[in-house]
Amino acid sequence: MIKRLLLAAILTSLSWAGFADTDTTATLKGSVNASSGKVTIVYEPTGLTKTGSIGSDGNFSFSFLPVGGPYTVTVTSDGYKPATAEDIYLAIYQNTPLRFSLASAGAMEEVVVTGTKIADAQGFGTGTTLDRQAIEAVPTVERSIADYARMDPRVNINAASSRSLEISAMGANNRFNDFQIDGVSFNDPFGLNANGFGTMRNPVSMDFIDQIAVDLTPYDVTRGNATGASISVVTKSGSNEFDGSIYYTKRDESQVGDQPNGNAFPPFSEDITSVTLSGPIIKDTLFFFLGYEEFNREEPYNYGPKGSGALNESEAATAAIFQTIADIAQNTYGFDPGGFENLSFPETHKEYTGKLTYNLNDYNRFELNYSNSKDSLAQGVNLNTFENTIYTKPPEITRYSATWYGDLTDQLRVKAKYTNYELKEDDSSAGGTFPEVRVTYDDGMGNSDDIYLGGEKYRAVNFINVTSDFFTLKFDYDMGEHLLTAGLDYEKSTVVNEFLARYNGEVRFDSIADFAAGNWAYLRFQVPTAGLNEVGSTAANFDVKKTTLYAQDVWSVNSDLTLQFGLRWDKLKTPTSPAVNPAFETAYGFTNAQQFDYSVLQPRFSFELALPPSINLIESATLRGGIGLFLGRFPNVWLGNAYSRPGPLSDYPSFTNTDPAIGPMPAAGAYADSPRFFWLLNPSSTYTIAPPGSSSSSQYVDPDFEGPSSWRTNLAVDMWLAGDYQVSVEVNHDQVNKALAYEDPGLTKTGTLADGRGTYSTSGSLGLTNTNDGRATAFTFSVRKTFFDSLNVMAAYTHTSADDVWDLTSSQAESSYGYQQRWDGDHLGATTSQYEIEHRFIATMDYTIQLFGNNDTRFALVFNRQSGEPYSVTFDNGRNSITGASGFYGGYDLAYIPSGVSDPNVQFANAAAAQNIMQYIDGSNLAAYKGTYVPRDAFRDPWQTRLDLRITQEIRFPQFAEAIGENRAIIYFDIVNLGNLLDSGSGIVKRHDFNTSAQIITNGTTSDGKFIVTGIDEDDSLKTESDVGQSSWQMRLGFKYEF
Incomplete structure (x- = not known):
């Protein structure tokens, strides 16, 4: 039989494949047209060799293999010529189909079968996998994992950076993603960061990564925490070759385009250094990988006083107003608030990692991992803030893990793994324990600003320590047609959180004159009941234990059909209860001291079927899909609220109008350390x-x-068309089984307003509970094609419809509850999710050519166009909810839209105001809601368009090859938002803060419930995103030397 490339045949055969377990190893399973014999596989980088038997049904499998490759697979059987499959690469969470058709012993030639590339492999569920070659083709300035996750068309990232960056899949909350490095959870273990990581920026250097996988329906029961995106990375390992790299890049404001207002981007500096080294300690036996990365940045603060030229200027407060407030703070209260113009935020990140791989023999392999990262990020509080209100987050994360992979018999394999993970973080504010002061300035022309100084109100006491221990035991048993999997995961996390919101106090002044006189309008503080200095007495200190059992059968029914059945059982429990508040139990009839204790049984089914060609245009096709229940993860801080705020441990009062019981804020000198x-x-x-x-x-x-938890399902058709076009059509649907919600057990309706909504009083108690409402559906079409063996093109479109009930935007229960847009109390139904991106187009091009010598020049383009985020139109009623409920925050009541100047539900400030307001409404998208309220998230921010370019040039040095082996230099030239470089009006990112626009200005209600409407704020909270140059073109020039 002639030696030949069987790529198309392999894709149509679809015998079982390579899929990864939670430790991101791979399983290789194939079939042979023989009922006995041996299969030998060799992992070429390390020489790892394994031998197994062909079952009577012709099937074989190997578990717990390193991902990547190349692998060489050799099959021998009596009466047949040996057959070899070369260049086999195993991808995490994808199938790498492999099938042997052996020639009889009398055939003239050996058969060689070549395996698929990672990009060609498929799996049961929905997702995208990038190997190192694909990673190198993604333009990036931030070098963030998010830049690669967005290669899946169902995944959206916002335009922020560091801890504010958000990754959302199919309209799900960004805090519901699961992120793993080498199978170990690297999520934010407490849950304060929008990016979902414990680190302020990327949790692992991109130079350490070998593969990235993004999954939305990981049906394999070994995988959990999947109600958002499941993002996994596999880091590099050592091999029999010594390899290393040194990367360096530095940039400043000259590599960022002008801001959208035409001003030059503010001065900043940034540099990154990354070093890797790997190789053998003992050839074919013991290998190492080491990595180090350091990042430093001075980030500009793109806010400033009116007239300063800052990208985002204050509405009313000029530099003179800021200076007046600073003088009062210094001269009256003895506090230096710092500067207020041209501020910058320092950010640093240092990361160390090491991996040892020990191939004891062909049956036992051990792996040790270590990593440590230290971050420091300074952040501002609000638009109008002084320098000393800036706070710093300095997390440190350390991880150890040890893994044993063993072949107990030809059929039974085992993996055992232990991991220890620890996060420490002690936040601080430059203002220390000086109260956070908010001074409102009104210029008398309808413009006002809230200006902040002092210590940030959440940082005076804010310490976190989370220590987690993970243990995994997994068995695979090969029965030929059936590959059985069973296992146990156990996790114990100890959480310590010393957090007292407003320990230093929050003090609001309605005017500069009031600030000078100390006459505050609002005061709120929290103090331990054990005494002012006993902050440790209020600490949340609790354990979270999670136990997982699972069992699964992967059944290779025949060469065309594979079925996967599984059950997963998760149990989560907090062994200790929060402190008891007897007054709560008296008021509501049940105790606040509830433990978290629940379990969920999750059935899952998936399939993969090779379809016979139906028309000449389709050369091969695969139908895949499945359905399953997935229990998700959520931040520990939401559990911790019950432990840190049970009631008896602290006093948390609020006062208004310079309450005489406390009196004015005193000047310096009234007592030691006043005020x-x-x-x-x-x-x-x-x-x-x-x-x-x-x-x-x-x-x-x-x-x-x-x-x-959610029921998640997908159905997809993957087709190879004539001309080597790969086309996929897929639909995904998520249906909420249980979603998170908040409730106020003492919420009381006190009246009814003119449009039918109630007025309320809130109790101050909040409970974490459930809703059964919510859903999401995504339709995706994608096509890819390779031209001339050097030009790869891909285009995809996704339409997403997602509904949820609660946005859950905050770490604190009080804020998540108060910042919820609502019409009538807690009567919330599922409406458009603020995380939904209705339309998304993505296209990529990757072209490689050798312009000189044997050196590759590579051009990569990524084009993204997507609809904007949803936002709500609300009442602007100052800091108070128009319903009177203190637990509902001002600016979050969904607006009633007057039907006309004579609307009986509205009292306009005057006739002129009525005419102006209705003229604006009639000419805007609010007109569709005249005479009723605007539903939550009814409107969309502007569309976003971005084109990114990467040019990579390698320069090989063959003259050094004899001494150090293959080596080369690589020059990376990245431009993101290339369209903005060509047209300054392109690539602008605009969005509404907190997805809310308080456009209808009110002054409360009349005695009979009519809304007193005084004006319109057309673009309330709409801002141009440019904290890190999101609305400007940016470039990065990077240099790497590899050997």
Whole structure:
């Protein structure tokens, strides 16, 4: 039989494939037209060799293999010529089909079968995998994992950077993603960061990564935490060759285009150094990989006073106003608030990693991993802020893991793994314990600003320590047609969180004059009931234990059909209860001291079927899909609220209008360290700390609470068309089984407003509970084609429709509850999710040519166009909810749209205002809702368009090959937002803060419930994103030397 490339035949055969377990190893399974014999596989980089038997049904499998390759697979059987498959590469979470048709012993030639590329492999579910070659083709300035995750058309990233970056899949909350490095959870273990990572920026250097996988329906029961995107990376390992790399890049404002307002981008600096080294310690036996990366950046703060030329200027406050406030703070209160113009935020990141791989023999392999990262990120609080209100987040993460992979018999294989993970973070603000002060300035012409100084209100006491231990035991048993899997995962996390919101106090002044006089309009603070200095007494300190059992059967029915059946059982429990608040139980009839204790059984089924060609145009096709229940992860901080705010441990009052019990904020000198903690330390204050149990206010967990879970399903057709076009059509649907929600057990309706919504009083108690409402559907079409063996082109479109009930945008229960856009109390139904991107187009081009010598020149383009995020139109009623409920935050009541100047539900400020307001409404998209309220997230931010370019030039040095082996230099030239370089009006990113636009200005309601409408704010909260140059072109020039 002639030697030949069997790529198309392999794709149509679809015998079982390579899929990864939670530790991102791979399983290779194939079939042979023989009923006995041996199969030998060799992992060429390390010489790892394994030998197994062909079953009586002709099937074979190998488990717990390193991903990547190349592998060489050799099959021998009596009466047949040996057959060899070369260049086999195994991808995480994808099938790498392999089938042997042996020639009889009398045939003249040996058969050689060549395996598929990673990009050609498929799996049951939905996702995208990038190997190292694909990773190198993605333009990036941030060098963030998000830049690669967005290669899946169902995944969206916002335009932010570092901890503010958000990754969302199919309209799901960005905090529901699961991120793993070498099978170890690297999620933010407490849950404060929008990016979902424990680190401030990328949790692992891109130079350490070998493969990236993004999955939305990981049907394999070994995988959990999947109600968002499941993102996994496999880091590089050592081999029998010594390899290394040194990467360096530096950039500043000269490599960023002008801001959208025409001003030059503010000065900043950034540099990255990355080093890797790997190789053998003992050839074919012991290998190492080492990596180090350092990142430093001074990030400009693109906000400033009116007239300053900053990208985002204050509406009313000029530099003179800021200076007046600074003088009062310094001269009256003895506090230097720092500067207020041309501010910058330093950010640093250092990361170390090491991996040892030990091939004891052909049956046992061990792996040791270590990593440590230290970050420091300074951040501002609000638009109008002084320098010393900036706060710093300095997390440190350390991870150890040890893994054993063993072949107990030809059929039974085992993996055992232990991991220890620890996060420490002690936040601080430059303002220390000086109260956070907010001064409102109104210029008398309808423009106002809130200006902040002092210590940031959430940083005076804010310490986190999370220590987690993970243990995994997994068995694979090969029965030929059936590959059985069973296993156990156990996780224990100890969470310590010392957090007292407003420990230093939040003080609001309605004017500069009030600030000078100390006459505050609002004061809120939190103090331990054990005493001012006993902050440790309020710490949340609890364990979270999670146990997982699973079993699965992968059944190779025949060469065309593979079925996968599985069950996964997760149990989560917190062994200790929060502190008891007897007053809460008296008020509501159940205790606040509820433990988290629930379990979920998750059935899953998936299939992959090779379809016979139906028309000449289709050369081969695969139908794949499945359905399953997936229990998701959610931030531990949402559990921790019940432990940190049970009620008896702290007093958390609020006061208004310079309450005489406390008196004005005193000037410096009134007492030692005045005015810090003036509500307790000022001699004129009569406030005393409330004793434990004097308030029924508690945060708690619904006794029937269950973690978030969704039924997820997909159905897809993958086709090879004539001309080597690869076309996929896929539909995904998620249906909420349990979603998270908040409730106020003491919410009381006190009246009814003119449009039918109620007025309410809130109790201050909040419970974490469930809703069964919510869904998402995504339709995706993609096509890819390779031209001339050197030009790869891909285009995809996804339409997503996603509904949810709660946005869950905050770490604190109080904020998540208060910042929820609502019409009538807690009567919330599922409406458009603020994370939904309705339309997304993505196209890529990757072209390689050798312009001189044997050196590759590579051009890569990524084009993205997508609809904007949804946002809600609300009332602007100042800091108070128009319904009167203190637990509902001002600016989050969905707006009623007047039907006309004579609308009986509205009282306009005057006739002129009525005419102007209705003229604006009639000419805007609000007109569709006249006479009713605007539903949540009814409108869309502007579309976003971005074109990115990467040019890579390698320069080989063959003259050094004899001494150090193959070596080369690589020059990376990246331009993101190339369209903005060509047209300054292109590539602008605009969005509404917190997906809310308080456009209808009100001054409360009349005694009979009519809305007093005074004006319109057409672009409330709409801002141009450019903190890190999102709305400008940016470039990066990087240099790497590899050997």
